[in-house]
Amino acid sequence: MECVVQGIIETQYVEALEILLEGLCGVHKERLRIHELCLKTAPNLGVVASEVRLLCDLEQPEPAWTVRHIGGAMRGAGADQISVLVRTMVESKASKTVLRLFYALGYKLDHELLKVGFSFCFNRGAQITITVASINKMLKLHATDEAVPVTPGIQLVEVTAPASSENYSEVVAAMTSFCEYLAPLLHLSKPGVSTGVVPTVAAAAASLMSDGGHTTL
């Protein structure tokens, strides 16, 4: 399982967000360049249609592949009351033949994306990862060098943390409290719930840029 929230920020304020995150997380950022391929079953294969994501980490000396399956979100009154999405998620690292394998098994490429940005991984009551990335599409199949932004000038911010059915409420609490620190720059909510940009962002970013993140927001 994982807990997840997302938000958006204009590219001009990303540097300010980075300064804030460096101060908050106490770790160095990691560069992020991930080619994400979303595969779906061919018609007639499987009890139900299914979807799997293959992530190719292009930042590594040798491209490193991960298979990711995102399952259903937690539902019910309890889930509605929390501001974080809790969903099943399973990952497995895999060798470079994994794309050929899934094609041979009858999966077809639905779409592909290139995420370029940075991430911070740190522990603050939970193992939290925050990624800030521009989402790019390829004009030609697999042509990651010629990718263009899907939404120019806007970047996606995603906060995730692994959780289990026993500890998810503590993880949700840890994530919620972390997200509050970012509130002057961006609003984070469940994926699919669009909240747009926040009105305080320009002032907050200007303040961060002027003193390198030492201001208490």
Next chain:
Amino acid sequence: MPIKRVFHWQPNAGTTVNSQLLTEVSQCAETFNGVREGRWKPNLTFYKPMQRDQTIPADLPRDFLGIALPEQPNKYFLVIRGRSIVTEADSTIQVIMEKLQSYKSRISFTFEGIQYQLGDFLLRVGKVVPTHSENLRGIVMEVEYLPISSIEKGKVIMDEFFDLWQEALSNRSLPGHFSHIDTNFSDFGLSDTYTPQHTAVQYACVMAQMIASVQSVQALRS
């Protein structure tokens, strides 16, 4: 990792494998001054596609195999021999495959046997049994040569060891012999340096051979 060569028992025409054969082979390993080192138990699962409408023909693999190697407990190997694909993944890939509900387990086999150390060689001999069953379906043998990880460089010593082994076995007049299929690993994108993926490919080839020989015996009988 050290090179390995995998063999399967090829029974003479009209004969079948039985557990007595396995006892004889194990005794032979002991006469080679083999030191019993423990058990050997890899697991192999054949998966079949789950199609909503069976009547629609589809070009889906029928030889999709998942392999758990005891020396790599956190890994799982996926092989489609007919398409020359081998993929190494974390063992969580099994959970993903289950959640996708596009393929399901058709039948699982275990290679169940003993490991012997003979100097720089490790010899593993085991029976092939369907999981949760005692029905012997075949005999497999695996020879590992610890000092070398290049298949090419280890070829001669492997051949020599196997000749000695065949000679020792021939004294027992057993109704068959161990056979090895030379696999073209480069077809699978694998290099000369031995890896667990090479083992997975060899297991897939051995299973295919075993199934083919069972089918040919059945065809002769009917």
